[in-house]
Amino acid sequence: MAQTEQNTEQTGTSTDEIIIATDVRKWFGDFQALRGISTVVRRGEVVVIVGPSGSGKSTFIRTINRLERHDEGRIIVDGIEMTDDIRNISQIRSEIGIVFQSFNLFPHLTVLQNLTLAPRNVRHWNRAKSEEKARQLLDRVGIPEQADKFPAQLSGGQQQRVAIARALAMEPRIMLFDEPTSALDPEMIKEVLDVMKELATSGMTIVAVSHEIGFAREVGDRVLFFDEGVIVEEAEPERFFNDPQHDRTKLFLSQIL
Amino acid sequence: MSDRGPVSERGLGAREDVDLLLATQEGVVVESAPKAEPQTPMEWMRQNLFSGWVNALITLASAAFVVFVFYQAARFLLVSAEWEIVRRFLRGYMVGSFPVEELWRVWTCVFLVGALAGLSAGSSRNRLPWPARRIVFGLVVLALAVAFLIFAVKTPLVWGLITAVAVEIIVFRQIGLTLGYQRLRRPLLWGWALSFPVVIIIVRFIGDGVAPRFWEGFFFNIIAATVGIFASFPIGILLALGRRSSLPAVRFFCVGFIEIFRGVPLVAWLVFSKYVVDLLLPPQVDLPDIIKALVAMTLFSSAYIAEIVRGGLQGIDRGQYEAGRALGLSTPRLLGLVILPQALRSTIPAMISHFISLFKDTSLFTAIDVTELLSAARRSSNALEFQGHSMETLLFASLIFWIVAFSMARWSQRLELRLGIGER
Numbered sequence: 001m002a003q004t005e006q007n008t009e010q011t012g013t014s015t016d017e018i019i020i021a022t023d024v025r026k027w028f029g030d031f032q033a034l035r036g037i038s039t040v041v042r043r044g045e046v047v048v049i050v051g052p053s054g055s056g057k058s059t060f061i062r063t064i065n066r067l068e069r070h071d072e073g074r075i076i077v078d079g080i081e082m083t084d085d086i087r088n089i090s091q092i093r094s095e096i097g098i099v100f101q102s103f104n105l106f107p108h109l110t111v112l113q114n115l116t117l118a119p120r121n122v123r124h125w126n127r128a129k130s131e132e133k134a135r136q137l138l139d140r141v142g143i144p145e146q147a148d149k150f151p152a153q154l155s156g157g158q159q160q161r162v163a164i165a166r167a168l169a170m171e172p173r174i175m176l177f178d179e180p181t182s183a184l185d186p187e188m189i190k191e192v193l194d195v196m197k198e199l200a201t202s203g204m205t206i207v208a209v210s211h212e213i214g215f216a217r218e219v220g221d222r223v224l225f226f227d228e229g230v231i232v233e234e235a236e237p238e239r240f241f242n243d244p245q246h247d248r249t250k251l252f253l254s255q256i257l
Numbered sequence: 258m259s260d261r262g263p264v265s266e267r268g269l270g271a272r273e274d275v276d277l278l279l280a281t282q283e284g285v286v287v288e289s290a291p292k293a294e295p296q297t298p299m300e301w302m303r304q305n306l307f308s309g310w311v312n313a314l315i316t317l318a319s320a321a322f323v324v325f326v327f328y329q330a331a332r333f334l335l336v337s338a339e340w341e342i343v344r345r346f347l348r349g350y351m352v353g354s355f356p357v358e359e360l361w362r363v364w365t366c367v368f369l370v371g372a373l374a375g376l377s378a379g380s381s382r383n384r385l386p387w388p389a390r391r392i393v394f395g396l397v398v399l400a401l402a403v404a405f406l407i408f409a410v411k412t413p414l415v416w417g418l419i420t421a422v423a424v425e426i427i428v429f430r431q432i433g434l435t436l437g438y439q440r441l442r443r444p445l446l447w448g449w450a451l452s453f454p455v456v457i458i459i460v461r462f463i464g465d466g467v468a469p470r471f472w473e474g475f476f477f478n479i480i481a482a483t484v485g486i487f488a489s490f491p492i493g494i495l496l497a498l499g500r501r502s503s504l505p506a507v508r509f510f511c512v513g514f515i516e517i518f519r520g521v522p523l524v525a526w527l528v529f530s531k532y533v534v535d536l537l538l539p540p541q542v543d544l545p546d547i548i549k550a551l552v553a554m555t556l557f558s559s560a561y562i563a564e565i566v567r568g569g570l571q572g573i574d575r576g577q578y579e580a581g582r583a584l585g586l587s588t589p590r591l592l593g594l595v596i597l598p599q600a601l602r603s604t605i606p607a608m609i610s611h612f613i614s615l616f617k618d619t620s621l622f623t624a625i626d627v628t629e630l631l632s633a634a635r636r637s638s639n640a641l642e643f644q645g646h647s648m649e650t651l652l653f654a655s656l657i658f659w660i661v662a663f664s665m666a667r668w669s670q671r672l673e674l675r676l677g678i679g680e681r
Binding site for chain 1 (some may be wrong): 574576577578579582586587590603
């Protein structure tokens with residue numbers, strides 16, 4: 001409510017802070033999914049969110065690009081506040097790429113067309129430019145030879161790498177990952193994590209909901225532990241996994257480790 | 258089962274023992290399964306048709322029945338039917354009272370569509386040779402068509418024109434084969450899209466033109482079905498999208514529209530159209546009744562299409578919307594590039610089925626005194642010398658309807674095959 005009264009344009013903050021969430025709350029009917037989430041993500045930071053199912057972690061990262069509307073609190077992405085204003089929403093979305101648990105590739109388009117659809121129709125690049133970018137990205141995620149196949153012809157790991165490339169094709173400044181490896185067979189998880197690690201070390205800002213401890217330890221800067229719609233604990237990966245402070249965190253870690 | 262009789266009398270357990278015994282004797286268990294030896298037709302018949310006396314009786318009885326029906330049908334078709342009536346009224350069936358001196362307009366359209374059809378048929382086919390079964394079938398159809406034309410077409414001019422159309426289609430099919438699908442896709446799309454306006458211009462607006470009230474016979478059925486199909490398709494899609502809109506007013510309007518038009522018989526709409534369409538138009542505009550009825554039929558059809566499309570939209574995963582939005586696609590682009598291509602693909606069978614039924618429903622225009630094919634056929638059997646021969650004319654009209662409907666069905670199968678790539 002408060003957000004609409006305030007200045008919704010450029011909000012003067014340090015440019016180093018690319019996502020600022022302040023007391024974000026969200027209800028689904030009577031159920032409160034987010035009970036006041038506040039956190040700041042810095043440029044180039046890799047934040048890993050863990051927590052039991054239903055803890056609101058997916059809901060939170062989906063509010064960052066407005067796949068879910070937050071009911072209270074403020075979200076500011078790269079200086080633009082997320083409001084009901086459609087221009088703000090599309091501006092923020094064009095800066096954020098998201099990768100879903102279930103890939104959500106467009107099944108009626110080839111891999112290459114999946115990658116060029118948004119650049120051509122949102123960024124208005126010409127065919128040559130968007131295809132060059134797409135092939136570059138397919139190379140980066142390690143599947144340049146699959147460009148002309150349809151998503152259904154690829155393995156789960158390959159599909160997820162296409163999904164990552166599709167998000168990158170829009171040249172986002174932030175990448176969100178919503179449990180990117182949860183739907184994959186074990187032997188395919190590594191190929192996706194490798195791509196994510198490469199992305200993290202290249203300086204991309206990443207917010208990932210993931211229970212891949214190895215990923216969090218290796219490239220994560222910070223781990224957020226969500227439970228029942230609040231951030232219960234927040235720490236660097238080493239400290240978080242080796243020396244959790246809260247009982248709920250300890251219980252959770254004992255279950256997943 | 259008869260050879261197993263004694264075994265089954267000993268009960269299930271015993272039978273299993275026998276099977277086991279057989280299996281162990283032969284050494285390999287799998288081998289005890291019925292062997293797929295090539296059968297002679299006699300063996301096949303004995304096993305499937307005459308395996309017991311009840312079965313044999315049923316086989317004989319049904320064979321007798323089939324033979325009887327075929328005999329009756331053949332006797333009617335070849336002996337007692339008076340096909341002269343079709344020969345006499347063929348032009349009436351095809352174009353009704355369309356002025357004879359203006360028929361060149363219709364023929365021009367036929368040639369135009371023939372060229373497009375030939376190109377389409379050729380371009381959508383691979384160069385594989387036809388299998389023998391298909392060649393035989395094709396030759397039989399061709400022979401029947403030629404025999405019919407020899408019988409039914411009276412004037413040499415029409416003969417010449419029909420032959421020319423046939424040659425034209427074959428030539429353009431060959432051209433289509435040579436050029437291939439990739440090069441013809443776009444030109445053909447444009448060609449078909451423009452063909453209808455061009456047909457209307459040729460028939461109605463070149464020179465004096467022919468007023469819609471003279472568009473009769475099968476020509477009318479084709480025109481009406483084309484209008485209905487192509488005009489109702491986009492309207493139906495909009496209605497389906499509107500029904501899912503987040504704006505209550507839009508949703509309410511669309512649901513109301515769909516339910517009202519779907520709930521009343523088409524015949525009623527055709528009759529009402531005279532008055533109802535005037536409500537939508539400024540009083541200065543005065544449309545011919547036929548056009549009004551076409552508008553009513555289009556709206557009726559779009560209500561059905563809306564429901565078919567809605568079914569397709571419901572099959573689209575929520576993740577597709579989310580992925581599209583997250584990439585920054587605007588709502589029209591999201592729908593046009595991501596959602597509808599998938600939703601419409603899955604509705605092809607239902608959509609074609611609806612179009613076929615709409616095509617046949619154009620015969621309901623007889624309710625507003627349009628002499629389309631079916632009513633022309635019925636009327637012709639009122640002629641004094643053909644009293645009591647309505648069966649022949651109705652059969653002929655049905656055959657024409659069937660040929661077109663069947664072609665549409667086949668075309669839809671091909672379309673499904675081609676668009677099915679990447680799914681599954």
